[in-house]
Amino acid sequence: MLRLIHTSDWHIGQSLRGHGREREHRAVFADLCRLVVEQAADALIIAGDVFDSQNPSGEALRLLYETLRDLHAARPAMTMVVVAGNHDAAGRLEAPRDLLRAFNVHVVGNVRRQEGLVDSRRHLVPLRDAGGSVAAHVLALSYPTAACLPGLTRLEETGGGESQIVRAVRQLYAEMLDAVRDQVAGCPLIATGHLHVAGGLESEGAERRILVGGQHAVPPDVFPAEIAYVALGHLHRAQDLGGGRVRYSGSLFPLSATELGYAHGVTLVTLDGTRVATEHLPLARPVPFLRLPEQGELRLSELGAALQALVTRLALPPDLAVEQQPFVQVRLAREGLGSGFREEADRLAEALPLRLVEARAAPLAQPAPLVVADPLKPLSDHAAEDLFRLAFAARQQRDPDEAEMAVFHQVQALAAAEG
Template identity: 50%
Template sequence: MRILHTADWHIGQTLNGWSREHEHRTFLEGLRDLILFERIDALLVAGDVFDGINPSGEAQRLLYGAIADFLRANPRLQIVMTAGNHDPAQRLEAPEAVLAALGVHVIGTLRQGPDGVDMDRHLIALRDSSDTIRAYVLAVPFLRAADLPGLQLGAVGGTEPTVTAAARALHLGMAKAATARAKDLPLLAMGHLTCAGGLESEGAERRILIGGEHAVPPDIFPPALSYVALGHLHRPQSLDGGRVRYSGSPFPLSAAEITYDHGVTLLDLDEGLVPRHISLPRPVAMHRLPERGAAPLADVAAALAALNLSPDMPRNAQSFVYLSILADRPVTQIRAEAEALLDALPLRLADLSIIRPEVAAIPDAPPPSLSETSPEDLFIVAFRQAHGQEPVSAHLAAFRDAMSEV
C-alpha cells in the first residue's frame, strides 16, 4: 500500500498582485500524474489547502476539479484532507457529504463530545487496492485553544508549558482510542502546527500562537503513531528520525523558499513507512537578485540580463524576481529606473527593496521587546526598510491619525 503526504498548497495565493493559478494548476496536474505513476492508494493533505479564509470561486473550482482528476486517475484513491491555519475550516467541510461518498474525507474542525474526540469521524481506515484495511489515519486539523483539554493560559508550576501539556494530553488520548480500534495495524496521524526543531521560512509562515507559544516538541505525538504527516512549515524536513515529517509546500511561496527542494513525501507500507522525498519540477522560476544583501542597480540589471529570459513566455508563466537595490542616489530616481528596466523584460516583479548603504551594512540584531519600543518606532523602522529613507512629518501624522482610530 502506498501513501502520498503533501501539504501547504495555498491555492489562491497572489504575489505582489500576480495570480499563481498557473503554478497551482500545473502542480495539481503533475500530482494527478504522480498518483497514477506511483500507484498511490491514499493521499494525505495536511492543511493550508487555501491561502485565505475567503477563497475565490476560481480557487474552489481549482481544488474540486483537481479532486475529480485524481479520482479519474485512480477511482479507488482515498483522500484525507485537513484544515490548516489559513483555511476556512467550516467552508472546507461544507461539501463533506458529497465528498465522503467519493472516498474523500475533509476534516476542518476537531469534533468533540462528552466522551472526548469523535473517533468515528477522525479515525479513518486506509484500504489497499484489494479493499483490505491496511492502516488507519488519525486526521487532526489545525488546533485552536478551545480544542485543547484543560488548557489554562497563564498557569504556572507545571513541568512543561501549559499549551505543550494540553497538546500532549489531547494526542495521547486520541492515540489510545485509535490504538484500541486499529489493533495491530499501523497508525498514522495528521497535524498542522510548528514542532520545535523545525526550520521555519522567514516571512512566509504565520507563527501560530496559543497562549504565547508557537512550537511544541515532536514527542507530543505518542510512539503508537507510526508516522505523523504535518503541514505548516514549507521546507521539507523530518523530525524524530523521520517519524514526524513536514512534506513542505509544492513550490516557493516567498523569497525565503527559493532554495528549497520542494516536493511531496511517499510512504510505502510494505517498506516500513520510511518517508521518501519526491522532488517536483518548479512550474515557474523564481529569483532573488542579488542572492544575498543588496547591490547597485547597474549590477542588478546585469544579473537580470544574464537570466536569458524568453520573450515568448506567456505572462502567467514568466519568472518572478525579488530585487534588492542599494540606494546610491535618490530613491525615487532608482525606483523609476528600475521600473522602466522591468517593463522591458519578460518577468514579474515579486518585490522591490531599495536599501540605503548604511542600513545594508548594519548586521542583523534581535528585535527589541515590546517594553523597549513603541508602535511609532516600529512604523519608522518598517518605513525605512520599505522605502530606504526616513518618513517625513506627513507620514508620521498619517500614522498617528490611524492609531488614534484603533
C-alpha cells in the same frame, strides 16, 4: 504494504505581489495526478492550508474540487484525507464532506466531541492496500484552535517549564489515541498535524506563529510513540524531525521569495508492517523563480543592464504571457541606496517579460559590541552623550555627525523637561 503520498500547504488562491498563481497550481496538480498513478498510491494526505485565505474565491473553490475529482479519476481506489490548516476556515472546508465521500475524500475540520468525548468516527480513516485490506489508519487532526485543546483555561508555565499550550496539544493527541486505540486493532497509525514543531526551519516572513497565546512550537514528543508516522503541514520547507517519524512535506512550489532555494515536492511514505520509509518526490517548478545576482549584491545603477541580460540569457520573448514570466528576486548593495529604490527597481523591470517580486537591500553589517572604557563603572556614572556616541558608532560603523548630535541633544532636553 501500503503506499501513501503526503502533501500540504497548497495555498490555493494565493497571489505573489499581485500575480495570481492559478496556472502554477494547475501545473503541479497535473503532476500530482501523474505521481499517484506512477507510485501506485493507496492514499493521499493533504495536511492543511489547502487555501491561502479563510474566504477563498469561487475560482479557488472550483480548482480544489476539480483537483480532487481528477485525483479520484486517476486513482479511483485511493483514499484521500484532507485536514484544515490555520489559513483554512475549518467549517467551510468540511461543509461538502458528505458529497466528497463519494470520491473517497475524507475532510476533517475542527475536533468534534459528543458529551465531552472525542467523536472518533469523524477523525479515524481506514486506509486500504492494493488488495483491499485495511493496512493502516489515519488519525486526522487539523490546526489546533483554542476550542480544540482540552483543559485550556489560562496561559501559564507548568512544572518542568512546559507551557499550558504544549501540555494541551500533548493531551489532545493522547486523548485522540485513547479514543481510537481499540478500533485500530494493531494496524499502523498515521497522524496528521498542522502546527510548528520545535526544530523545524521556517521561511522568513512566510509562516505565522500560529499556536494559541503566541506559543511558537511544540516538541516532537507531543506525538505518542505508538504513532508510526506524523504527516505535518504549516512549514513550507520539506524536512524530517524526531528521527524521521515526524515530517513536513513542504509546499508544492515557492510561495515567497524566501523559498527560492527549497526543494519543493511531496513525500512518498511506504508502510510495510512496522517499518516506515519516506522519500522526497520533487516537483518541477511551473515557472522559473530566480535570484539576481545568484550570489552577492549588485548596485542599483547596474540593475537595468542585469535585468536585460537575464531576459537575453533566458531567451524570453517580449510578448510572453504574464503568467509564464519568471519571478525575480533582486539583492541590492546598500551603499548609496536611497529610500525609493524599490520604486526604481519596479520601473526598470516593468517593460521586460519578467515579474519582479522582491527588491531587497543587503542586510546591515552586524553591529560591533558596545564597549565602554570602564565596564565595572555603572552606566549611570557615564555621560549620556558618551554612551550615545559609543552606541551610534557600534551600530553605524562611524561617528555621529553634528546634525545627529543635535537631534540627540534635542531629545535629551525633551526628556529632561518631562521628567
